Amino acid sequence: MPALFTNDASNVTADLYSVLKTVFGYSAFRDGQLQVIEAALSQRDSFVLMPTGGGKSLCYQLPALILPQVTVVVSPLMSLMKDQVDALKANGIAAEFINSSQSREDILQVFARLRRNELKLLYVAPERLLQPQFLDRLQDVGVSLLAIDEAHCISQWGHDFRPDYMALALLKQRFPQVPLMALTATADAATRHDILQQLQLQQPYINLSSFDRPNIRYTVQEKFRPVEQLVAYLQQQEGSSGIVYCASRRKVDELTEQLKQRGFNAAAYHAGLDSEQRAAVQDAFKRDDYQLIVATVAFGMGVNKSNIRYVVHFELPRTIEAYYQETGRAGRDGVAAEAMLLFDPADIGRMKRWLDAEPNQQRAEVTWQRFLAMAAFAEAQTCRRQVLLNYFGEASQTRCGNCDICLNPPQQFNATELAQKALSCVYRVGQSFGMHHVIDVLRGGHSQKIIELGHDKLSTWGIGTGLSHDYWLSILRQLIHFGLLQQDITAHSVLKLQPAARPVLRGESSLSLAIPRLHSVKRETEQLSKQAYDRLLFARLKALRKRIAQRDDVAPFVVFSDATLIDMCRLLPTDNISMLSVSGVGQTKLARYGADFLDEISEYLAEDNQPPAGKLAK
Template identity: 75%
Template sequence: MSEQLLAVLKQSFGYSSWRNGQQEIISAVLQGRDCFVLLPTGGGKSLCYQLPALQLPGVTLVVSPLMSLMKDQVDSLRANGIAAAYVNSSLSREAVLDVLNQLRYGELKLLYVAPERLLQPSFLERLQEVGVSLFAIDEAHCISQWGHDFRPDYMALSQLKQRFPGVPFIALTATADPATQQDILQQLGLSNPYIHRGSFDRPNIRYTVQEKFRPLEQLLAYLKQQENQSGIIYCSSRRKVDELTAQLQERGYKVAAYHAGHDSTERQRVQDAFKRDDINLIVATVAFGMGVDKPNIRFVVHFELPRTIEAYYQETGRAGRDGVAAEAVLLFDPADIGRMKRWLEAEENPGRAEVVWQRFLSMAAFAEAQTCRRLVLLNYFGEARQQACGNCDICLNPPQQFDGTELAQQALSCVYRVGQNFGLHHVIEVLRGGQTQKILDFGHDKVSTWGLGKALSHDYWLSIFRQLIHFGLLQQDISHHSVLRLLPAARPVLRGEQQLSLAVPRLQSVAKAPAKLANQNYDRQLFARLRALRKRIAERDDVPPFVVFSDATLIDMCQKLPTDNAGMLAVSGVGYTKLGRYGADFLTEINDYLAAELPAGGKLA
């Protein structure tokens, strides 16, 4: 049985080996067992129901929350020669009837639907007539009230167990803490399920947190390093999305905005352009991204602090789904914490507000951490690790410490001299000897601390003050316009009774360290040619480029340099169907490139 499944894996999907847990999950599904699968984004969840669908007699019904996810997955399945379709509101009445006829006559192996459509009585009756072999509940965390993306429509899926007794269920998610996992099992009523909890680790993603000083300049410096790679920039508001998009467009970037304020036609246009590599960048609110099956997103930037670690993990997980090196960059302003607290004060449900606040504090602690970022993430999700990852900003560039006692005394004393009644930036300007109208009006150019810190930049002092706030020496009073107040712990530092070690402020833009992954060793020139060929074929066939081949497959071609069909079949991601459709074009491109690169002796050096 295992050899037969491996043959199907290669023939239909182009892979020669299983990822962690896939074989065991697929075997359990084919034995008729319910399954709960927790695997990271890019960990191969979809294959856990797509391959069994080819082995089972009837149709596999996939519940998916977003139209974009359905279309992406169906396009990829069809490119592999697999009979798949979706039904949603984007289709015309005639197109829906065509899909339903395919379902009726047993011509489909996989059908994707949203929960709202699935639970319509007429649709359920139709499914009972044709028979369902397997229900796959994708993004299963949506069913849980503890999940970060709770959707009430998902809760009604529990009735499927009564309507379809004996039909196995597989629930899949990449983002669920222990409470959410337990809730998923209970809500769906899974019977003695096979449970696979994979690692939350995404070793190909480098996590970097940078303190926010001049965010636009910091972002532009980072984007200059990306060589037109695909990326997502997340902002917390529609206004900020539109503002930042305009600023990037003015500087010549191929970028578009995406948020719920745009109509569905515009959102679809932007998403399609991004998937087809017609634009490189999306600036978006969290309305964009869940389930977008674009594997070659090379970076995700958070322009503001996300509300939960679950949301951050899922959003950063959209980078590097193909397993190739990717980056997650977070620009962090500690003032986000005060803004979140004010927002929650308006929450009518105190219990819900407390849960949200505690989760937000965990996110803030991640951003402020001086230990390996990956360890913070993994331990939050209950995956005990102690070994630092070596692929985050803390591991690659540990914070330098210095004796900051004198600077702390100057800062704390200045807060005291201005009466503990002014905000962060005003106090810094006093320290730096500023002569703003406000300083002159209040006579702060006469206090003893005026000008003491003029040798240091505003941003340097900003970092020092933020550290004093983190250490509990200062407080920003959000109930009084975020003015700075001294806390009891400041007293021994001011008196010289206690020394204080601070981190040297990092004011430079995000620096790229050398890539860690072995799959980065390949011919960049050939890769560019294959990528251009892929784009031409994708435009010809009217599909996104990644449906033709992923970046990971193109990289494997550049490493293995196949020159015939047998060699091309040895490339990861090339099955028999794609070999027949695209193999000749790519082999011609590779052979032409090798011929041009051959030295006089006829062999590559």
Template identity: 85%
Template sequence: MNPDLLPLLKQAFGYSEFRDGQLPVIEAALQGRDSFVLMPTGGGKSLCYQLPALLLPHVTIVVSPLMSLMKDQVDALKANGIAAEFVNSSLSREQVLQVFTQLRRGELKLLYVAPERLLQPQFIERLLDVGVSLFAIDEAHCISQWGHDFRPDYMALALIRQRFPAVPVMALTATADGATRQDILQQLALQQAYIHLGSFDRPNIRYTVQEKFRPVEQLVSYLQQQEGASGIVYCGSRRKVDELSSQLAQRGFSVAGYHAGLSNEERNSIQDAFKRDDYQLIVATVAFGMGVNKSNIRYVVHFELPRTIEAYYQETGRAGRDGVAAEAMLLFDPADIAKMKRWLDAEENQQRAEVTWQRFLAMAAFAEAQTCRRLVLLNYFGEARQTRCGNCDTCLQPPQQFDGTELAQKALSCVYRVGQSFGMHHVIDVLRGGQNQRISELGHDKLSTWGLGKDLSHDYWLSILRQLIHFGLLQQDITAHSVLKLQPAAKPVLRGETLLSLAVPRLQSSKREPERLSKQQYDRPLFARLKTLRKHIAQRDDVPPFVVFSDASLIEMCQQLPTDNRSLLAISGVGQTKLARYGADFINEISDYLAADNQPPAGKLAK
């Protein structure tokens, strides 16, 4: 190993050791080799090109798809004392020229650009003139037609191999199946590349799926348990974003809605406020988040079923990028499957529709799984595992089974008695002895199944019917208003020839353990004070709070209680630059807290 690497890692980034897979990728870059890097979000991909950039003679060009991602990474690099800039349409002409001047003088170690900018002939000539040591292609799955976020502009990046044949290229992504990986290698013409396929596992994320009954109330109950932590709620449409963000604001949550229907100024303002912890919660379409380099997002909620496991994995990966415990919660309605089927049936390109449908079915299978959810995810991406994770809902609270034969017979009989011509809610109303006008007019209050299930709630029966659909005993006819129809498999159950085991419906949001971060014991009152101090410093320096220090660094401070420069420098994430900029503030705050015997006097910023 290059003897300069570990000292530089600590001095520039504040880390004392490399994460899994980082060192060989960095060494390959220093040797001038191409590389392909697959690491999970939060796994340390950025360091793979940022650290070698400090040792290479010329500038490292980082291709990034979103302006906000560029700014976040450059802000974080500058906070560590590293010479980095970006060029995109958010800058004025004078600002762009200033960056080009720094580039010409050899003052920059890293320059972030969008693919459109990189491929401009004048820009390429400028780079040929100053020299490039490394090209890093971030979010490299965008180059592949098989990737879940294909972008045509990325395909033209093959040009850099022609114009810079001797400059190594590093392609990085968090989500790429086998077909996508091969396509990336081919499109970028990577030569004898070093390939690192890291684990897709994010062990700090807890995966939970809740069946939808009263989704807004379920979401509110979940959010009330989050204790002011930062989070994202994803919705499938702009209308739902506007509706849900308004409902949550009325409930007193610090929330904003985000979608492509807002102006650029509105979107940028909301995103900046979220990064600075001015909003605790963003309700958004999937247009939000790919470019958010915010490390202290503690939870991600999907209010509707995502279209692919790749999208779900990437979106949930925005939680817990700092390695601290985080949660991913999905609210699932099996009716979403029928809606997707109707939508794809209208698709003109049936070949593409078939691929989309198969990927969606994999996502639906994840939501319906009765086994460890992490195993479903990892095996989907080809990472074969059989050991349960112990950190998802099905591991922590395995579904309870019961003999559901009698309930199934009541439900199936009711579907038959109403002529297989009504949907779930009407069938449930009959089972529960409903006395509304429609039931009376249809004479369904005279049926033998009327009132047979009045001792069970509407939501309980809803879960039972969904399970009967899942087992193939019933089918929702999406061509006829989703009416329920009996299937051949229902006959032996109705006749009592077959017993049927069902899962006990989970009708309430399960409460998390009292100690949410049970593996991380630390002083919570001190953590709250350090977060407040961090927020003040961030406002003073005009940067997001997590750029000052991550939650992981603050937690370690609360465990180790550093009260001098040497002990603070031992904290992960504290390098020489941050020690000089922020060290006195945090040492003073911790010392004041300890001296007051945990009675919190107001800390003051160091001058």
């Protein structure tokens, strides 16, 4: 262990806390961080599973400051490297990256600093790291720690497998004495086992943190008029930063244009755009020039923006792992955030048809089972967080109190009569039509199709005129969920009666269904109790942060996170000593930014005729 430490364990821990506060501005470690750091300092391999926003980066960044030689961090995306290096430099830490975005001269300068042992952290992509000449350079200068971020990319069982990562197994052969730290936010049991095997970790310290992100509110809305539903949701977000995920490039482009026409400051991001366009959009989003990005999953692991307040899935993701990781991009700073999913049960049939064409049936079966787990989450009538945690093997029987099911439990009603009307109509049209035609008949439609088929003469024509199209759509979907109806995906999704429908039609059994939710649930103005703070001051501090970020050519969250600004709004520091008590303010950031923020707070308080508590937003 470095000479900075004594053999006294209590002194070692005290020194680590001192570095944590002085450099990073935090007074306490998050769960698991201290143990992982101690394992790295004792030259032990480790496997670290922490949720997005759970503090994985600190597990290798802090020991890097103490260890004598450079810590090499394997990172999959260039933008992610730059963000992390910018944030480290803002804290006064000697860090650099090497990737294809740099000129030859820039890379040579980084190598020169590396030879002079001036760097504490060096970020590289796997394909760069594994070049023989690069490995030779590292062996010449010496490495204290190897950290592999997004380690699930090495596993064929992971949801984001990357062949380049598989070659990282060579690291243990080239650097047998260097501790290796593998980190990920998303890995089930099979993926975790594969990571340990592929990287040849030797008796590693294993940290399995909770998958729970209590600051994220999970909400699912059934799709009726999705664009209008999305617009209503976005209008409640008060200009906060957010991402809307779509399944296709075409949908991204269409939706972005529709949102722009509605006045939203939005931009599109997908793999069909050239690299310069993608880089420009991502950079503008990080700098808060765009408040909203509409994207495919191509907008992925490179999103290292801590102040994203919401993530919307416009279509059903393929796996819970992907959903968990994508929603985890909201609220990385620990401040209250939201994850909203728009769900159309017809997505299940579309996925089934797509997989039927997959030549590798074994892969198709695995994909189908994972997709069904995602669909079950969307259809669940129990606490969303319980479903997520149980999926990842973290058994929980406690309701979270921060999802749509907990906050607004589904109300049931006796739907026997409505079910009989719907089932009878399916029977009368010969079990040969889809949901929308059945609904048109129920509601007494006069379309040319209905008249030509003579369906306006059926006994079920017009027996459901008192209810809207969307209401009947929800009822039919629930009848499918309960097994009374089936959509035949091999025949244009026509509705067919199932044996379970017979006793309901005959009046031999009753049926309870959930009252359809046809409108967006009003967003709770009071999120978490700990989120009470002066919103007017927060807006002024955000504006100041934006000006400083533009001056220093960095993303605003690199200056201070939303969580740090909120802490300023609560504590109202008026001098350097009280500013250092704000979470996220260390000595370097105090020297660099403290005076500006202290002046803004003092000026605000001088203008204010009310006591600070009077303006707390509850």
